Amino acid sequence: MKSVCFYFQVHQPYRLRTYRFFDIGRRNDYYDEHQNRYIVSKVAEKSYLPANELMLQLIKKHGKDFRIAYSISGMALEQFENYHPKVIESFQKLALTGQVEFLSETYSHSLASLKSKSEFKRQVEQHRQKIKTLFNQEPTTFRNTELIYSDEIGQMVYDMGYKTMLTEGARHVLGWKSPNYLYVNSLNPKLKVLLKNFRLSDDIAFRFSDQSWAGWPLTAEKFVAWLNELPKEDEVVNLFMDYETFGEHQWKETGIFDFMKALPEAILKDKNLKFTTPAEAAQELQPVSAINVPNPISWADEERDLTAWLGNELQDEAFDKLYALENKIINCGDEDLMSDWQKLQASDHFYYMCTKWFSDGAVHHYFNPYNSPYEAFINYMNVLSDFIRRVEQRCPEAPSAKASEQTVKTKKKTNNQSKPHTFGDLKNVPKTLLKQVLRGMPVATIYMALAHTDKALRERITSSMGKKAVQELEHNKGIKPTSTDKKNARQEILDAVLEHYDK
Numbered sequence: 001m002k003s004v005c006f007y008f009q010v011h012q013p014y015r016l017r018t019y020r021f022f023d024i025g026r027r028n029d030y031y032d033e034h035q036n037r038y039i040v041s042k043v044a045e046k047s048y049l050p051a052n053e054l055m056l057q058l059i060k061k062h063g064k065d066f067r068i069a070y071s072i073s074g075m076a077l078e079q080f081e082n083y084h085p086k087v088i089e090s091f092q093k094l095a096l097t098g099q100v101e102f103l104s105e106t107y108s109h110s111l112a113s114l115k116s117k118s119e120f121k122r123q124v125e126q127h128r129q130k131i132k133t134l135f136n137q138e139p140t141t142f143r144n145t146e147l148i149y150s151d152e153i154g155q156m157v158y159d160m161g162y163k164t165m166l167t168e169g170a171r172h173v174l175g176w177k178s179p180n181y182l183y184v185n186s187l188n189p190k191l192k193v194l195l196k197n198f199r200l201s202d203d204i205a206f207r208f209s210d211q212s213w214a215g216w217p218l219t220a221e222k223f224v225a226w227l228n229e230l231p232k233e234d235e236v237v238n239l240f241m242d243y244e245t246f247g248e249h250q251w252k253e254t255g256i257f258d259f260m261k262a263l264p265e266a267i268l269k270d271k272n273l274k275f276t277t278p279a280e281a282a283q284e285l286q287p288v289s290a291i292n293v294p295n296p297i298s299w300a301d302e303e304r305d306l307t308a309w310l311g312n313e314l315q316d317e318a319f320d321k322l323y324a325l326e327n328k329i330i331n332c333g334d335e336d337l338m339s340d341w342q343k344l345q346a347s348d349h350f351y352y353m354c355t356k357w358f359s360d361g362a363v364h365h366y367f368n369p370y371n372s373p374y375e376a377f378i379n380y381m382n383v384l385s386d387f388i389r390r391v392e393q394r395c396p397e398a399p400s401a402k403a404s405e406q407t408v409k410t411k412k413k414t415n416n417q418s419k420p421h422t423f424g425d426l427k428n429v430p431k432t433l434l435k436q437v438l439r440g441m442p443v444a445t446i447y448m449a450l451a452h453t454d455k456a457l458r459e460r461i462t463s464s465m466g467k468k469a470v471q472e473l474e475h476n477k478g479i480k481p482t483s484t485d486k487k488n489a490r491q492e493i494l495d496a497v498l499e500h501y502d503k
Contacts (some may be wrong), residue, residue: 013075105144341387
């Protein structure tokens with residue numbers, strides 16, 4: 001008998017307000033309160049509340065035969081409590097049925113597992129306590145941010161007391177193997193690993209309303225037929241997806257709620273199918289083999305790797321700058337700084353900076369509130385620059401962390417294995433060559449250089465910037481020169497920038 005395992009992801013980041021260059025050092029209200037309240041309330045009414053009501057009715061109708069699982073980030077739970085408490089109440093009703101499993105994850109929906117073991121553990125424990133407080137459950141199954149997984153991360157998760165972990169059934173990892181079995185971690189076979197069936201999951205999550213798709217329209221009966229077309233030996237079909245699939249990504253008018261309403265009955269009519277939760281599947285099934293994942297994988301994009309968040313210089317620079325503050329913040333003990341640091345760790349901020357506009361460009365564009373990844377980077381780095389100033393002011397004596405104790409060893413695919421250049425290298429570049437280098441740089445990268453170099457290098461960079469870079473600097477930083485002379489106006493812009501950074 002095949003088991004069908006539904007797991008739904010719920011997450012909402014704290015979205016940043018437009019934070020301009022001259023806001024640095026003047027204000028630390030980084031978040032768009034109006035937009036966050038509006039989006040959480042809108043998605044609650046369109047998706048979370050009607051979906052939860054539907055799931056509750058399905059549990060009442062089918063009893064113990066219908067089971068599901070959720071993972072809800074700490075950032076989402078905080079916003080539900082502040083902006084729309086009815087969402088928390090509706091999840092609590094589901095928890096009381098005994099038919100719903102709540103999973104653990106990072107509190108901030110962060111990428112801490114790739115950078116800091118200590119921060120990863122701290123956030124996981126914080127999230128575990130939140131789930132215990134709100135839903136009276138002690139999670140035994142772990143779902144990392146964006147289903148990010150590797151052998152080493154799996155070992156860390158087991159060391160924190162978890163018995164089961166979820167991840168993507170990536171083709172390049174599985175090879176000829178099927179995702180429809182239970183596996184174990186290659187370093188520690190005591191950790192069970194469940195793999196997402198991405199084809200059947202995405203048929204619901206992404207393709208459901210696509211009228212150009214060969215499978216449209218998707219009905220419950222058709223989906224059950226697809227389940228029965230799988231090899232008889234397959235044991236568990238893991239359907240992992242964002243909960244916003246219901247009502248937000250797939251609007252009510254597409255029939256997504258009607259589909260989900262009919263699906264459990266269609267599955268339970270088949271004597272060869274049943275529902276299970278991740279914890280039950282791990283307990284009932286026997287692992288078929290270890291799964292070897294030396295390099296981190298995720299459920300994002302065609303590559304199923306980390307490049308959606310850490311695939312370019314902008315993302316890497318922002319990520320490294322953020323986590324370089326860890327030891328100071330932990331030792332400082334300032335609750336306000338800790339809260340902001342957590343919110344800035346949300347993976348969404350780095351996703352918005354992704355410059356992949358090829359196979360998955362439409363997906364990135366849909367989820368990105370910024371006009372471009374460079375705009376996202378500039379806004380984030382302005383916020384981070386101010387945050388760093390606050391940390392330095394409030395925690396000047398806090399010691400720095402030792403990289404050997406904080407950094408998680410993760411291998412990342414890259415097309416360039418040579419030693420990376422730093423902005424400090426620009427000090428030694430001849431003036432004529434520097435102008436060529438700056439012309440070839442994204443404007444956002446130039447802003448990064450200005451924010452994180454010394455005064456002498458800033459002056460050298462600004463004097464060599466091209467017309468386009470200066471115009472974008474004027475536009476994005478909100479600088480309004482008074483002179484009508486182009487040369488003088490340019491100098492006003494550059495002087496304003498240098499004056500700000502020299503403060």
